[in-house]
Amino acid sequence: MSKNTIRYPSYRSGERKRGIGDRLIRYKCALQNTISDVLRAKGWQEVKEDGDFDFYWAEVGWMREYFDHCYLEEHVKINHFRNHYELTRKNLMVKNLKRYRKQLERENGKLEASKCDFFPTSFELPSEYHIFVEEFKRMPGTIWIMKPVAKSQGKGIFLFRKLKDITDWKKVVKNDTYRRDDKQEEREAPETYIVSRYVDNPYVIGGKKFDIRVYVLVTSYVPLRAWLYRSGFARFSNTRFSLDSIDDTYVHLTNVAIQKTAPDYDPERGCKWSMQQLRQYLIAKHGIDKVENMFRLMDDIFIKSLQSVQKVMINDKHCFELYGYDILIDEELKPWLIEVNASPSLTASNDEDYNLKFGMLEDVIHVLDLENKLTGKEKRIGGFDIMWSDGPVTVDEGGVDCITAPTYSTNTFLGCDNDRKRQLKQLLKQVQAARKQ
Numbered sequence: 001m002s003k004n005t006i007r008y009p010s011y012r013s014g015e016r017k018r019g020i021g022d023r024l025i026r027y028k029c030a031l032q033n034t035i036s037d038v039l040r041a042k043g044w045q046e047v048k049e050d051g052d053f054d055f056y057w058a059e060v061g062w063m064r065e066y067f068d069h070c071y072l073e074e075h076v077k078i079n080h081f082r083n084h085y086e087l088t089r090k091n092l093m094v095k096n097l098k099r100y101r102k103q104l105e106r107e108n109g110k111l112e113a114s115k116c117d118f119f120p121t122s123f124e125l126p127s128e129y130h131i132f133v134e135e136f137k138r139m140p141g142t143i144w145i146m147k148p149v150a151k152s153q154g155k156g157i158f159l160f161r162k163l164k165d166i167t168d169w170k171k172v173v174k175n176d177t178y179r180r181d182d183k184q185e186e187r188e189a190p191e192t193y194i195v196s197r198y199v200d201n202p203y204v205i206g207g208k209k210f211d212i213r214v215y216v217l218v219t220s221y222v223p224l225r226a227w228l229y230r231s232g233f234a235r236f237s238n239t240r241f242s243l244d245s246i247d248d249t250y251v252h253l254t255n256v257a258i259q260k261t262a263p264d265y266d267p268e269r270g271c272k273w274s275m276q277q278l279r280q281y282l283i284a285k286h287g288i289d290k291v292e293n294m295f296r297l298m299d300d301i302f303i304k305s306l307q308s309v310q311k312v313m314i315n316d317k318h319c320f321e322l323y324g325y326d327i328l329i330d331e332e333l334k335p336w337l338i339e340v341n342a343s344p345s346l347t348a349s350n351d352e353d354y355n356l357k358f359g360m361l362e363d364v365i366h367v368l369d370l371e372n373k374l375t376g377k378e379k380r381i382g383g384f385d386i387m388w389s390d391g392p393v394t395v396d397e398g399g400v401d402c403i404t405a406p407t408y409s410t411n412t413f414l415g416c417d418n419d420r421k422r423q424l425k426q427l428l429k430q431v432q433a434a435r436k437q
Contacts, residue, residue, distance in 0.1 A: 027055040038361040082314040088342035090194040100308035122196040143198040159246040203329040207240035214325040221315040223390035230418040236271040279415030382420040
């Protein structure tokens with residue numbers, strides 16, 4: 001499809017400028033998984049190829065190729081920001097977090113900057129190879145983890161203890177050139193990696209390491225408006241944790257794409273716990289105070305990581321982003337940010353996973369409110385709670401839905417009750433009653 005022939009949303013003069021009027025919403029969807037099921041279930045009109053649309057669940061490649069060349073009506077929504085990669089590309093995430101931490105220290109002191117100490121010591125290779133080597137020598141015996149910045153699902157990741165394991169980068173840096181001249185053949189630049197200190201004391205359950213997938217919805221960067229989904233899941237490794245074999249991916253990587261290749265992997269049982277199961281387990285084992293503190297630190301991760309890219313992100317009223325945060329908990333109940341995904345997997349691994357993702361995506365649509373059913377002042381919509389709206393959002397009186405009520409005031413309920421259908425029904429009744437008055 002050429003840029004010259006692609007058609008974008010246009011509306012007849014009799015239609016409303018905002019909203020869709022009485023006609024069906026028209027949508028496009030680049031994926032054939034849970035999100036396409038959700039959109040079909042809405043009863044909206046699917047359009048193909050060059051058809052006009054009101055809502056588009058696009059792939060990131062479409063944003064790169066077409067977004068800058070199109071005109072969109074005011075109400076149209078697309079599921080990525082133009083430069084989403086500032087947060088979701090591993091090396092840029094680290095770069096922006098380091099810059100933001102320095103800014104906080106300069107403006108507010110070291111104590112405030114220390115609140116950004118939620119990502120492991122990291123360097124980009126090969127560009128920061130020499131700086132990394134200096135740090136490597138200062139931390140003898142440390143295990144490091146290498147990740148290609150442009151790959152996902154655990155591809156290309158490995159752990160190492162010795163510099164000789166990354167000699168390819170060392171050779172390239174020594175030659176210090178990738179260009180062709182009269183005396184030297186053209187050299188291909190090595191793939192960019194991020195190298196990070198490996199968190200070697202992870203919290204384990206049943207002897208197995210896990211990380212946590214959390215969903216954060218951003219509907220605007222200026223002002224920043226961010227919603228936190230109540231449900232998520234913990235992804236466990238298939239093999240008991242040990243540092244004896246750092247080459248065993250089944251021990252150290254929790255990605256489902258890796259774990260499902262294990263010989264004894266059970267696709268129905270999987271390697272997942274719900275966020276509610278995890279919260280209840282941790283409270284039973286450590287008490288409410290320690291677990292509450294852990295969840296508050298996770299809130300800091302979400303907000304400060306978004307603030308770290310707020311000034312560089314190209315805000316656009318047509319754009320929103322559903323981020324998949326990957327968080328690792330260590331044995332001290334300290335959460336670490338591993339990475340942020342712009343295209344978190346929406347393909348379900350079993351029925352429970354499908355139900356979680358279907359409900360979460362339905363609630364994304366409810367928050368966006370293309371049908372103009374809500375007031376825009378809601379603090380909770382289905383399973384989403386707004387945690388930041390140009391400033392922190394506090395919980396309403398009587399709005400607690402946890403089995404063990406939190407004592408903090410932030411409007412976040414990760415791992416708490418998510419009776420989203422009941423809440424949506426009550427919410428719509430309240431809005432309709434208010435409009436009749």
